[in-house]
Amino acid sequence: MNEQAPDVPPNAEQIEYWNGPVGLRWLAYNDWLDERTAAYGRAAFAAAAPEPGEAVLDIGCGAGATSFELARAVGASGSVTGVDISAPLLGRARERAAAHGLNVEFREADASRPSFAPHSFDLLFSRFGVMFFDDPAAAFAELRKTLKPGGRLAFACWQEPQLNDWYELPLAAIADLVERTPVDTRQPGPFAFSDPEHIREVLAQAGFVGVELAPFATPFYLGRGATREAMADDAMEQVFRVGPIARLLESQSEQINAKAREAIRAALSKIAGDDGLEVGGAIWVVTARAD
Structure with missing residues (x-):
């Protein structure tokens, strides 16, 4: 008799991903990432409009930066629960809370x-x-059940890759060296909700109403520093520690890796300005409510 393989837990791949080397890298660069994404979080925060006394769930809270902002907004009479699958990031969040x-x-x-x-x-x-669910419609349906009648949903998600140079610029710099895999915007990942129609479909299937999307764009600073060289150094740290470049190059030869580093650094150095190494960043601010 053949034995059945044990069931794979839901979101198993993402859980393993965020508790392995990637989670540790994000932990090491968490302050850097929080600074770079703060403006996008503020846009979503303004749309969410948390009020004193409210109970809030912060989904994918990471190391807690957004949870703390929410806690300050709802005050002592409210409550904030941050949930994440990454044990390393949650460890930092608890330290910060204390x-x-x-x-x-x-x-x-x-x-x-x-x-x-x-x-x-x-x-x-x-x-x-919220872009990493294996079955987003089912996930949002379950999340909707946790809302009080008339409760609200607000989140930030990246628009299409072509509008986000923090992602596209390094990849374009090595296009003649390494073949990239096209982004599948229907699979878990940073651009899983880049298509506005997909967002509307998912939330409608999950039972949300009043779905609205507002575009928001602001510079994303890949690198900062006192000199162009320092800016490029800062940016190179991010590009090779967090993002698609490291995964794309890990199977390549040392020679290709060296050429890729040279090409990416040259591309980054060209756009360094007085305020830092500025690239484009664009998100959707999504809001909806429960019946």
């Missing part, structure tokens, strides 16, 4: 399979934390 004296609960859990009681939250919020 240092800030903020009452935020952090849970290591898959937000697409929430274990919260129905009607627990007034607001579901996320800064770049």
Whole structure:
């Protein structure tokens, strides 16, 4: 008799991904990443409009930067729960919460399979934390159940890669050296919600109403520093530690890697300005509500 293979847990690939070397890299560069993405988070925060006394779930909270902003907004009479699948990032979040004296609960859990009681939250919020669900419609349907009647959803997600030079510029610099894999915007990843029609379809299937998308664009600073060289150094750290370049080059020869580094550095150096190494960044700010 053939034995059945054990069931693969939902989102298993993402859970392994964010608890392995990638999660540790994001932890090492978390302050850097929080600074670069803060403006996009503020746009989503403004749309969410958290109020004193509200209960908020911060989806994909990472090391807690957005959870702390939410906690300050809802005050002592409110509550914030941050949920993430990355144990390393949650460890940092708990350390920060203690240092800030903020009452935020952090849970290591898959937000697409929430274990919260129905009607627990007034607001579901996320800064770049909802694009990694293996079944987004089912995930949002489960999340909607945790909202109180009339509760709100607000999140930030990246628009298409072509509008985000922080992603495209390094890849374009090595286009003649390495063949890139096209981005599948229907698979879990940073651009899984880049198509506005897909967002509307997913949220409608999940039972949300009043779905609205607002475009927001602001410079993304890949590198900062006192000199162009320092800016390029800062940017190279990010490009090769967090993002697609490291994965694309890991199977290439040392010679190709050396040429790729040279090409990317040259491309980055060309765009260094007085305020830093500025590239384009564009998101959708998505809002919706429960019935």
